[in-house]
Amino acid sequence: MTGNAGIFHVAWELSRRGWNVMPTVRNARGADLYAAPVDGENSVIAIQSKALSRRAAVPLGTNLERLRSRWWIITLGVNSDNPVCYILTLDEVRELASRDKGPNQAYWLEAKNYDRPEFREAWHRLV
Numbered sequence: 066m067t068g069n070a071g072i073f074h075v076a077w078e079l080s081r082r083g084w085n086v087m088p089t090v091r092n093a094r095g096a097d098l099y100a101a102p103v104d105g106e107n108s109v110i111a112i113q114s115k116a117l118s119r120r121a122a123v124p125l126g127t128n129l130e131r132l133r134s135r136w137w138i139i140t141l142g143v144n145s146d147n148p149v150c151y152i153l154t155l156d157e158v159r160e161l162a163s164r165d166k167g168p169n170q171a172y173w174l175e176a177k178n179y180d181r182p183e184f185r186e187a188w189h190r191l192v
Contacts, residue, residue, distance in 0.1 A: 071116020071140040072097050074148050082188055096134040100191075110191060112136045116143040120180060125172040129159045136191060139179050151184040152191065 068091070076086040076098060084100040096111035113134035115123045120141055125132065137158050139151045153161075161178035165171045 067116050067118055067143055071143045072114045074140055075114050075138050110136055112138055115139045117141050118144050120176045123174040125162055127171050129172055150186055151179045152187045153184055
């Protein structure tokens with residue numbers, strides 16, 4: 066339910082900022098949301114949503130090249146009355162990722178790397 070709450074919170078935030086938003090089917094490959102500006106622009110952006118109930122690292126899998134969505138929105142406190150969103154590009158996610166030393170060598174986006182003022186509620190970055 067946390068993932069769903071995150072997707073619908075992001076859709077709500079985008080809708081109130083003038084975007085048409087379409088969520089995809091859960092666990093589908095690719096983006097979690099597609100959004101297009103209401104003002105008639107033909108550009109559609111793909112968004113990966115990651116929702117967390119508390120401040121924690123975001124799992125990214127074992128291969129950063131498999132990450133596809135151009136925009137990533139991480140929502141913290143998604144089950145609270147005041148969720149906070151962090152908006153990053155795919156390039157920023159890849160650049161800020163760290164790797165496990167364990168046998169799986171999975172990648173993670175540590176909270177200290179996304180919980181920054183330049184990403185916090187930075188909806189203006191989406192283009």
